[in-house]
Amino acid sequence: MNWLKAWLERPGTLRGAALASLVANIGIVCTGGLVRLTGSGLGCPTWPRCTDDSYVTTAEMGNRGLIEFGNRTLTSVVSVLAILALAAAWRQRTALRPALLVLAGVAAQAILGGITVRMALNPWTVMAHFLLSMVLIALAYALWDRTREASPRWTAPRAMRSAGVLITVISAGVLVLGTVVTGSGPHSGDSKAARTGFDPESVSQLHTDVVFVLVGLSVAMWFGLRALGAPLRVTRAAAILVAVELAQGVVGFVQYFTGLPWPVVILHMLGACLVWTATLNLLARVTAASAQEPARTEDHSLASTA
Template structure:
């Protein structure tokens, strides 16, 4: 009897590649985890902008007497389906996370660094699901809603690190550019995270709360929006500085390409942000802005990991690489 990993259909082989993983398929599952975690973060915003945040007003049940959407005189079936659909996506994200764990466990030789990063996924996804219940039980309190997105940001970072480490060895980290340029890359990553936090504050203060009964932060929306714009200028400035430093230092092409992609994504996100501001924050552009924010975060993670590499423990370092001191 043939195993699914020996199936003649390449799609079937890919779906079951976690059982007989290679370094390439391990990286593929890690990338899939980045995609699904980013996807559920964006669809969560879709729940909010469509006013479906309390479509299922209880948790873990959708309604007090059913786990699935059923006709209810006080609830819209459409909003129930939107909210319930986002809940169902959690199982897809969990399935991909578990596939990463199995792939890391069965990879030969087994790498402890990959196992640790892979295990963060099911743990984080379960924590996210429980936090989602808190979001519902607090009637979409803006703090719990914002933390829900930031937890996704943390999970995406863990997934990206699994992807990056799966393509490297387990030797000591070695920088591929000047030490100060690498430090600038980490400052940029911290600034992008700060930008996401301020963006959460803007979302929790402005419209599109997810439901008419949801509360809002008691902040001046104009002041918070201006702060958000100021942090955007800092992030774009740091990105340009990093791109310029990588160019004049003739750093490796992957690092320069990663910085250029980040800069381009930031410019596109800026266009979306200003457009939604001048058009009084339409729901469709808010959703697109959340997608852009998630892509900016992934691009910033890519920049950070492109500034260093790891060699296999048994391999001597290249004479062109310098030891990382930070």
């Protein structure tokens, strides 16, 4: 087992596992969207079994059973990556806390997914299921960010740090409103699933209005950072966020005016994850960068028995 210990102690192992965990958590949001958009949300009508008599899908359940069971199977991939990242963090005595939180979040998400199925895709639990994925993406991003090489110190002005926090809060609000739009629209995941009862047109307009606020603040942030002569890595983070937001806006308008075709909706879900990740990246660059230290070896006490 010496080879395994040596492999886990390589910095590249933790960095790769953290990045893979982030990508996997974004990917499973998209596959979960496929489940909902194809009406396969109750393809496996119970949990943790797929049926009352089987843990796996059966031929009688058809494609919807396969799609739902396939999404459940991907949870094991996300879990393995989280365990791998935790093992590497333990051996390297660094970033143990975020690695633990990622694994705990994956477990919580699996349980919430089961509750969502048992509640016959109640729109509020479906919304919570998606939003917990956004929390998981944030945790996975934090873990990955801790494994990156330390950048030269740069202290952002307090106004820029506050603006970064405000943009993050509004970005989170856009995600919440997006789930309300989804919970009020036609793609429920199953023909018998309930809806929120909100008017889809009204909540869509509110969602769009907040998106415009987010884009405006992001553009202002980019101009402000350039005017301050911020390092390239910081202004680039703002530019990436603006670019992803604009691309997401185009996809959003396309899906709205074309009647919500499911391939475009899945692309919009991917875009939501990318906007959120870009937001987290900007926040890290304008806040964490000011307190960043070259050495990252916390959690010694927790890992001292490794």
